Amino acid sequence: xxxxxxxxxxxxxxxHLTNKLNEVLKxxxxxxxxxxxxxxxxxxxxLTQKELCEYLFVEAPPMTRxxxxxxxxxxxxxxxxxxxxxxxxxxxxxxxxxxxxxxxAVSEHNQSLLKNFPEASQEQLLTLxxxxxxxxL
Numbered sequence: 001x002x003x004x005x006x007x008x009x010x011x012x013x014x015x016h017l018t019n020k021l022n023e024v025l026k027x028x029x030x031x032x033x034x035x036x037x038x039x040x041x042x043x044x045x046x047l048t049q050k051e052l053c054e055y056l057f058v059e060a061p062p063m064t065r066x067x068x069x070x071x072x073x074x075x076x077x078x079x080x081x082x083x084x085x086x087x088x089x090x091x092x093x094x095x096x097x098x099x100x101x102x103x104x105a106v107s108e109h110n111q112s113l114l115k116n117f118p119e120a121s122q123e124q125l126l127t128l129x130x131x132x133x134x135x136x137l
Contacts, residue, residue, distance in 0.1 A: 024109045028102055033066050046088040
């Protein structure tokens with residue numbers, strides 16, 4: 001059975017991609033975890049911390065730290081919801097202004113990683129990953 005090899009390889013690849021992404025984002029003062037939050041907020045709009053945690057599969061304590069760092073950097077703000085305990089996380093104008101630079105750097109990085117990976121294989125991998133993720137949810 002290949003399950004150990006499969007998962008070991010997935011973990012190695014994930015760590016490698018995370019480290020490389022962190023290198024790309026370092027010049028902007030960001031880390032991959034912060035980029036994930038920024039990207040989701042840009043894509044989906046305002047979300048609660050709980051919604052961010054659920055979508056990104058991150059537990060509350062590390063998400064709280066990530067959000068606090070982004071607030072301190074001026075890239076997100078917390079807006080009170082209907083319930084006093086609930087806060088919606090939103091991108092600030094500063095983040096929206098910087099977003100194109102971040103997105104461009106990440107996009108160039110992603111393209112460099114995929115340059116020797118045939119497009120048909122990329123599509124197949126995306127299909128497999130999406131299907132697997134849907135079955136896990």
